[in-house]
Amino acid sequence: MSGIFADISGKGSAQAARMAIEDFGGTVLGRPIELLVADHQNKPDIASATAAEWIKDKRIDMITGVAHSAASLAVRELTRGAGVVDIMSSGGSTDLTNKACSPTGFHWSWDSYMLVKSTGEAVVKDGGKSWFFLSTDSAFGVASQREATAVIDQNGGTVKGSVKVRHGLPDMTSFLLQAQNSGSQVVGLAIAGSDFINSVRQASEFGITASGQSLAALVAFITDVHSIGLQNAQGMYISEPFYWDLTDETRAFSERFSKAVGAMPTTIQAGIYSAVFHYLKSVKAAGSTEAKAVAAKIRELPVNDFWTVDARVREDGRVLRPVHLFRVKTPAESKRPWDYYRLVSTLDGAAAARPLADSTCGFIKQD
Numbered sequence: 001m002s003g004i005f006a007d008i009s010g011k012g013s014a015q016a017a018r019m020a021i022e023d024f025g026g027t028v029l030g031r032p033i034e035l036l037v038a039d040h041q042n043k044p045d046i047a048s049a050t051a052a053e054w055i056k057d058k059r060i061d062m063i064t065g066v067a068h069s070a071a072s073l074a075v076r077e078l079t080r081g082a083g084v085v086d087i088m089s090s091g092g093s094t095d096l097t098n099k100a101c102s103p104t105g106f107h108w109s110w111d112s113y114m115l116v117k118s119t120g121e122a123v124v125k126d127g128g129k130s131w132f133f134l135s136t137d138s139a140f141g142v143a144s145q146r147e148a149t150a151v152i153d154q155n156g157g158t159v160k161g162s163v164k165v166r167h168g169l170p171d172m173t174s175f176l177l178q179a180q181n182s183g184s185q186v187v188g189l190a191i192a193g194s195d196f197i198n199s200v201r202q203a204s205e206f207g208i209t210a211s212g213q214s215l216a217a218l219v220a221f222i223t224d225v226h227s228i229g230l231q232n233a234q235g236m237y238i239s240e241p242f243y244w245d246l247t248d249e250t251r252a253f254s255e256r257f258s259k260a261v262g263a264m265p266t267t268i269q270a271g272i273y274s275a276v277f278h279y280l281k282s283v284k285a286a287g288s289t290e291a292k293a294v295a296a297k298i299r300e301l302p303v304n305d306f307w308t309v310d311a312r313v314r315e316d317g318r319v320l321r322p323v324h325l326f327r328v329k330t331p332a333e334s335k336r337p338w339d340y341y342r343l344v345s346t347l348d349g350a351a352a353a354r355p356l357a358d359s360t361c362g363f364i365k366q367d
Helices: 010-024 044-058 069-082 112-125 139-154 173-181 193-206 222-228 248-261 267-286 291-300
Strands: 062-065 085-088 105-107 130-136 158-165 186-190 214-217 237-240 323-328 341-347
Touching: 010 062, 010 248, 010 267, 044 069, 062 267, 069 085, 069 105, 085 267, 085 291, 112 139, 112 186, 112 214, 112 237, 112 323, 112 341, 130 139, 130 173, 139 158, 139 186, 158 173, 173 193, 186 193, 193 214, 193 222, 237 341, 248 267, 267 291
Parallel strands: 062 085, 085 105, 130 158, 130 186, 186 214, 214 237
Antiparallel strands: 237 323, 323 341
């Protein structure tokens, strides 16, 4: 609800859950649907303690949301042990469907592999064959660059070099100069949050894009573009499974959401609606709130809502949904507020997910 993920999740996620409950009718199996909301402050210990209290004292049936991967993994540990359904829509760690998988746990909207695969593969096919990386000096930065490099290599591209960027560093000049001097066509940004916003703004000021190089975000959201502004972000590649202006259905939902929140929904917030609505459909189909029965229905039923069409929930709990590569519009191309993206290509759900054969999930059967 607060902190660095407030815009992409926060109060908007709570509103999306309320909208799903309202659209479902407010009751299931003859009982009113109750929504509990808490702020874990992006701290795994607070997230875990809150979940433990809810499971013990409130006897909740499902947990969703949980921004910040470390927090979502901490909650997953609890729900798996307690046999409670969780549907993670906010954290992006692929561990949720690998070593931290659960028979009653699901990963709903996005993960880091999906975004990296989409951006790396589609940008190379769009002509961006040579890359230089600015990567956060962290596990996230290392893993994102490693996965992106593999995708780029597989598709005939090359990585000319990289530099590690310390979190919170205000001046990116020396790193951007290295990227510019590399002669690469694309500067890949394995950076998140305020560091990402800072790097894109400074890249624009430094003339990176004006000189002919393109920026490619590995993990970013529309709220980041909103903060950066089109003048600085124009031309940047960015992958997301959801964009508010894709279809008549996404536009109708997003306008309704915007009236309540004051902004268009993010991938995470749209995913909260989808997760809650599908969970309630599964409870109704199971005729019970018992976790294993509901989890079986979650996997059995195709996911259909205002932005999802017949998506399949895989054995490991991963929803196989398409992901889209966009380029950020120029100020002249944008015709109204939040009109930020131009669609470049779409990767189908099965291709966007890490292959099940590579899974380290302990309970699924490998062929």
